Amino acid sequence: MPESRARDIERGKQAVRGRLWCRRVDGDGATDDPYGKIPGFYGADAAAACLAELEPWKRAAIPVTDDQKRSATMIGMRIASGLLVAGMTATATACSPAADRATATVPAAPAAPTATAASQRPSETLSPVLERPLPNVKGKTFTSAIVDFPPNARAVAHRHGAAFVYAYVLEGTVRSQLAGEPVRTYHQGQNWVEQPGAHHLLTENTSRTKVAKLLVIFISNTGDKLKIEDPPT
Known part of the structure; x- marks a missing residue:
């Protein structure tokens, strides 16, 4: 891919991120300080806490140092935050004007198993x-x-x-x-x-x-x- 094309794509991604964040702030859906979160939507911490209680999650990695424990906790928060971010992104995209949305051609799906x-x-x-x-x-x-x-x-x-x-x-x-x-x-x-x-x-x-x-x-x-x-x- 030409370097100029890659830069255009990255600028486009950043523009979408900016619009999404502004919509969340305007709609009181995001915390005032997004530092350290992806980003800090209301409910992300609660979802992370629920995720941390799951036995499969606890068994997925065995932290042996304080640093690893902190890392494991952050990974859980990032996954939970990511879940809510993706959901918010879908909502924002659905509410955006058609001109703002990216278009793509996808292959037709085969028949579903009955x-x-x-x-x-x-x-x-x-x-x-x-x-x-x-x-x-x-x-x-x-x-x-x-x-x-x-x-x-x-x-x-x-x-x-x-x-x-x-x-x-x-x-x-x-x-x-x-x-x-x-x-x-x-x-x-x-x-x-x-x-x-x-x-x-x-x-x-x-x-x-x-x-x-x-x-x-x-x-x-x-x-x-x-x-x-x-x-x-």
């Missing part, structure tokens, strides 16, 4: 771990869950309603596709996010002999159902 087709293979199991209202974000609930995929398991196409979703691969390898996006493969330690209303066409364990496991975080409207499967066809 309930009948998916039933011919093992299915996943979602086990909630922690559910807690976000004290600084009225009407929103933080929910964490472990999703277990037996060998060769495949989920029925589904949505998560108005929830913003973060998924982290704890074990194994998972193949995933959201509507309008290409198929992607995620290995242990990798992650992805799903915007509110996203249609999750494909989620499957790529191995026929090994299990796969996800840690999934939902920031949802309090009381909403977390997973809505496509009806059988």
Whole structure:
């Protein structure tokens, strides 16, 4: 890529960041001092605290020094802050004039697995771990869950309603596709996010002999159902 083109792209990114931050400040959605956060949206600290209580998160790394403990805590806060930032970004983008939005061409999605087709293979199991209202974000609930995929398991196409979703691969390898996006493969330690209303066409364990496991975080409207499967066809 030409250097001038790269500079133009970076300037464009910075302009979007600036507009987003101004909208959050004007709407009283951001803290006065963003120093040390990504950035400091209200509710990020509460989400980080919920995340820090999860046993899979505690087992993900074993801090042995004070510096490592501080580092592990900061990583948790950054992930939780990032979840809320991405959700805020989606909201700001949806409210922006069409001229402000970036356009892209994406490949057409293949047909989603129906309930009948998916039933011919093992299915996943979602086990909630922690559910807690976000004290600084009225009407929103933080929910964490472990999703277990037996060998060769495949989920029925589904949505998560108005929830913003973060998924982290704890074990194994998972193949995933959201509507309008290409198929992607995620290995242990990798992650992805799903915007509110996203249609999750494909989620499957790529191995026929090994299990796969996800840690999934939902920031949802309090009381909403977390997973809505496509009806059988």
